[in-house]
Amino acid sequence: MSKQRTPRGGSGRLAGRVAWISGATSGIGEATAELFAREGAKVAIVGRRLELGRRIAARINRRTPGAALALACDVSAESAVAQSIADTVAQFGRLDILVNNAGIVEIGDLHTQTEAQWDRVMAVNVKSMFFAFKHAFPHLRAARRGYVVNVGSISSFVGQARTPVYTTSKHAILGLTRSIALDYAASGIRCNCVCPGITETPMLWEHLNVRPDPRAALDERLSRVAMGVSLSPLDVAKSILYFSCEDSAGVTGTSLTIDCGYLTAAEWRCTGPTAFQKKP
Numbered sequence: 001m002s003k004q005r006t007p008r009g010g011s012g013r014l015a016g017r018v019a020w021i022s023g024a025t026s027g028i029g030e031a032t033a034e035l036f037a038r039e040g041a042k043v044a045i046v047g048r049r050l051e052l053g054r055r056i057a058a059r060i061n062r063r064t065p066g067a068a069l070a071l072a073c074d075v076s077a078e079s080a081v082a083q084s085i086a087d088t089v090a091q092f093g094r095l096d097i098l099v100n101n102a103g104i105v106e107i108g109d110l111h112t113q114t115e116a117q118w119d120r121v122m123a124v125n126v127k128s129m130f131f132a133f134k135h136a137f138p139h140l141r142a143a144r145r146g147y148v149v150n151v152g153s154i155s156s157f158v159g160q161a162r163t164p165v166y167t168t169s170k171h172a173i174l175g176l177t178r179s180i181a182l183d184y185a186a187s188g189i190r191c192n193c194v195c196p197g198i199t200e201t202p203m204l205w206e207h208l209n210v211r212p213d214p215r216a217a218l219d220e221r222l223s224r225v226a227m228g229v230s231l232s233p234l235d236v237a238k239s240i241l242y243f244s245c246e247d248s249a250g251v252t253g254t255s256l257t258i259d260c261g262y263l264t265a266a267e268w269r270c271t272g273p274t275a276f277q278k279k280p
């Protein structure tokens with residue numbers, strides 16, 4: 001007897017669609033893969049950690065009406081990206097959605113950075129998007145409607161202390177997003193950028209753990225956020241979903257900042273508690 005699969009809250013918005021999601025073995029990428037599969041998509045979990053990807057894929061295959069496949073890929077290597085896209089299409093028969101989410105951060109003043117550090121961050125955060133688009137393009141065009149979602153950051157708009165290469169890479173993503181939107185609209189492809197604020201993922205804690213008291217460092221940052229809270233990976237995944245389906249019909253070349261109000265004020269001290277800080 002075939003296994004009964006329960007949609008668990010999904011409304012089938014991505015039924016029949018296939019998505020390639022980079023950096024999907026943790027944080028925002030993992031939440032996006034799970035949300036997409038809940039909406040009926042078949043998802044390629046693309047990342048460097050194959051065993052972890054396989055565990056996530058098994059969980060998604062168990063719990064959602066969609067399907068998942070784990071693929072090992074260093075997104076800074078063109079041949080690996082090309083192979084992962086070919087494997088996705090071989091397994092699922094098509095490709096509709098590209099989510100360029102993988103990213104890394106280097107913390108340090110610019111004059112202390114090496115050329116290798118600069119090249120690595122730019123390769124993982126930006127060049128990977130060029131590789132992925134280049135190899136996905138024939139499939140996105142063949143699908144007649146293609147969706148590209150690039151993950152930027154609030155660092156796409158403002159400087160953040162001691163992350164000069166990351167900030168440069170995230171600004172560059174906005175330019176790439178607009179270029180793709182313009183040049184490929186004729187092929188039925190829309191391209192947009194999601195720009196998260198403080199999101200509780202391994203990357204955030206990597207950033208905070210260099211501080212003597214990471215929890216106090218997070219609270220200090222949140223005191224500059226209007227809503228006074230951080231985002232969950234699922235909060236960001238929902239914005240990625242919006243750009244990956246016809247809910248965002250007509251929207252291309254734009255960015256959506258999802259930051260709990262972080263960038264709304266030049267100066268702000270949240271004295272709280274805000275209604276968002278109270279447990280529902």
Ligand SMILES: NC(=O)c1ccc[n+]([C@@H]2O[C@H](COP(=O)([O-])OP(=O)(O)OC[C@H]3O[C@@H](n4cnc5c(N)ncnc54)[C@H](O)[C@@H]3O)[C@@H](O)[C@H]2O)c1
Pocket residue numbers: 022023024025026027028029046047048049073074075076101102103104124151152153154195196197198199200201202203204
């Ligand atoms: N967490 C935040 O506060 C925050 C804020 C703004 C933007 N972002 C962006 O969100 C995206 C996802 O980050 P996250 O917060 O979920 O952190 P994360 O560290 O959990 O996710 C990043 C993922 O990218 C993968 N990755 C890194 N290098 C890779 C490579 N060479 N090839 C393949 N995969 C690689 C990692 O393994 C990881 O799974 C990143 O682009 C990040 O810049 C995060």
